[in-house]
Amino acid sequence: MKESEKKSVFKDLYNIFFTKHWPVWTGAVLAGILNVLMFGIVSPWSGSAGYSSWGKNLYKVVNILGFEETPSLLGNKWALLSIMIVLGSFIGALLSKSFAVRIPPFGELIKGFIGGSLMGIGATVGIGCSIGGFFSGVPALSGGAIFLTFGLFLGTVVAVKYLFWEMEKFPKISTGKGFTYLAVSQDRGAWQKWMGLIVSILLFFIAYTYFQADEYVLGWFIIIGGLLGLISQRSIFCIVRAFREPFMSGDSTGAKGIIAGLLVVLFGFVVIKTMNIGAGETALRAREMSFVHSNFWLRGLLGGFVFGIGMTIAGGCAVGTLWRMGEGQVKLWFSALGFLLIAPISSKFITPWLTDILPFNMQYKNYLPDYLGYAGSVGLVLVILGIWYWFAVWNEKSGKFSQF
């Protein structure tokens, strides 16, 4: 192959991956495959556990609220995974020359913090976040995840109405001077591409140090986190878009994409659970119950509702917040700050109080195959996803629920 042809191949590959955004379904399917891989290694993907670990470690450093015994985030797979999602997105933004520090008007920063705080409360009083509770919980055939999903829908609808009301009544909240730093134009700014390569090497070096220390799970989670960040940034993979857009622009591509990803995860998780793959010393029943959370219905619904409001106001779900941080969206830095500061407080003070007042029959784990068998449970999830798909497509054509 001639030198010029080699250059042309690299240029074509670069253009495919980094010139335009990928379709959402591509990102969702790839994220779904990585989620299945994580379950094969040890456990399905969780988002809120990462934020909680960050927050607890912060409180540990300043020695308040009794989190002194919290393990270091450098040894916590969820904390590391979340850090690497930010780093992976940073790499994606740099390689596509779209990284910039984007500072919105002050009101938007406050909304970011409030939205993140609500996500922190929702994830802890309920049964997890948009990733662990929904993108992993539904395919894990958790009955509670179904309630969480309805809660997310309800919360999103309420928050969308709030956003339109705010824009009409208090337009100044989202108005004002915004600032952008370190941006480059598309025909220049090669330094971002070089920086992207350097950070990629750094990420693999970090993983290498963990492999050298025989920390194989953490090593793989670092690499998977980096890939998840890159994939999410390039494909605009965000759960909130899937829930929100039918009630805003009517666009169904986000919902279709997430449904495609969920189908991949559903298939993989059911194979892993029924075949006990990657269980090691874990008993079959414990493996089956992975990501089937306690407090299956009222708390699932309530947590989903609060989380749905939070992610819509923040403009990013658990993973959407992480990858937008890496892209330089400062509003989402405030969202992450709210999430990591409030989640530990909520789990320590609000959640025990809620558990005490709820009747016992709302608190146990509900594993759908215990009631419907595997075929019935998968069928139920497929019916729910089918209804969601039909609704998103019908609404896109009819504009019945979309606002603009």
Add this chain to the structure above:
Amino acid sequence: MEIKETIDTKGLSCPMPMMKLAKAMKGLKPGEILEMFGTDPGTRADLPQWCEKKGNTLLEETEPEPGVFRFLIQKQ
């Protein structure tokens, strides 16, 4: 080409730029042109799709300064 209205969404992230655009477009008459400035990379993907769906015309997309995008949209 006469620009009827200009909106500045610089610094704003999804979904605020599209919400502000939709609100501003409602106030225009058919054929009138809106100018929009923004910095959110997601808007570059969302805006052409939205215009196509609504029948509006994206007349121009430029980058007047690094990281800042300028869109000219004509209402149908």
